[in-house]
Amino acid sequence: MTRAPQAPLLWLDTLWLQVAGTLCNLKCTHCFISCAPDNNQHEMMSLLEVRRHVRDAAALGAREYYFTGGEPFLNRDLLPMIEETLLQGPVTVLTNGLLLDTATCASLRRLADGSESSLDLRISLDGYGPEDHDTIRGPGTFRRAMEGALRLNAAGLNPVITVTEAADGIASGEGRARFLERLRALGLGRPRLKVLPLWRLGAETTRTSGYASEERLTEDDVTRDGLERLQCASGRMATSRGVYVCPLLIDAPEARMGVSLQETLRPFELSHGACVTCYRSGVTCRT
């Protein structure tokens, strides 16, 4: 068998920050890093930590910042983190939407208006309605997520709705059209949509299955262009435990590339099952 290919780091375009660690107010059955109210694997990041990584990234010419978790709005310093980071570039916050009350939405709008750079929010849904979504995310969560999305929209911040392929038929053009229609009917007049594949990691390995040991990329499977399109060719993920190659592999010790961003500016060996999903689907976690 040939060796695993190496993804180059062409340029640090995207810095992910796991601001809430693996702490979440939900316990989704498909979560690729098994986030939960009691998962302390990666702790919350402090404002100081975020500031340090963002400063390092800006010095490297980074283009954009993504805040994720866990649930970012559990971090009480999230708004100052967003405000400071917006001084260095555009920020996208990935959220389950449950903590987006009217006051928070108004604060986010103020931050967006005060910045040259874009502030975007992404809310995850897992189906066309509560019947699918709540099975994965818990009772009542579809309604609450949509309420959060509508409050944001009312504040003038039209969020991107992220939906995983757990939603029936969503990957097809027809499925997308149906989903967009559904979002319009729910009150999002100009719906924005991103479809993500499921990575068979974390909790998802119990819901469906993990990657078989032979599901790995080899040098024969890849092209230079394909490698350069991978998100690990232009991004890194900072958590309270260090800097990882991407947002997906933070449970894999070998995916931790260093303490600071400067230590991670080297190629990464694509030896994980999840690398197959990224490579074959051509998808990135970016919007």
Place this chain on the structure above:
Amino acid sequence: MPDLRRAAFFGGVYGNDAALREAIRDARDRGAERLYCLGDLGGFGPHPERILPLLLEHGVIVVQGNYEDAVGNDRPDCGCGYTDPRDNHFARIAYDYTLRRTPSDQKARFRALPASLRLTMGGRRLLLCHGSPRRQNEFLWESTSPAPFLERLLREAAADVLLCTHTGIPWSRTTPSFGQVVNAGVLGRPANDGRTTVSYALLTAEEEHQPLRVEQVPIAYDHEGVARDMRRRGLPEEFVETILTGWWTTCLEILPARERGRGRH
């Protein structure tokens, strides 16, 4: 390499020869010594085959866009970099229309166009490209191109001023170390601002080695005539609506939150 005082930079023309004629006339009237086009001659509008001859006739110097790369090499799609199926659906219509109407001698010329050009204005080093110096089809939007990123682009390109197009919405910025990035917008369709005019960038060197003066010059043209022409040729009503209203109806998913929020759709 010429050193110029005043020059005009046209973004994508998108087969809109009526707008291009007006822009050429306007730039000459304003004393532009040279005229440049940053690529994407076809797509969207009614007359892609008329654009290259018009540019050559008026001595406009052309940089290759992703459209010229794709059409010139008979590639299967325009390579614009869309990810949404609806955006791709309309991109396909525009590309197939352009490909069908482009004569083979033009394709040969498209292949030979340079991906970038250098010149100086008042001693400032300019780099002209289509998307970004890194990639022909990279989108440089105002709200997602922060200063640290632009500084690095300029540094690596060994340029003081970067000129680009590709997104369809003009903007310009001077970075903290006095580099300049100018997205010249496009001539082919309005900038999703509710106005039917299009625009180009006019740069003037006022003082040696100082930041250039950047003006985004609006161009009014017979947009109703172009809309009629588009309908006659069976181009989608969605494209026609954009020409008549100034609001984008397609290519929306690629817009960052800020730019999307400013539009109607």
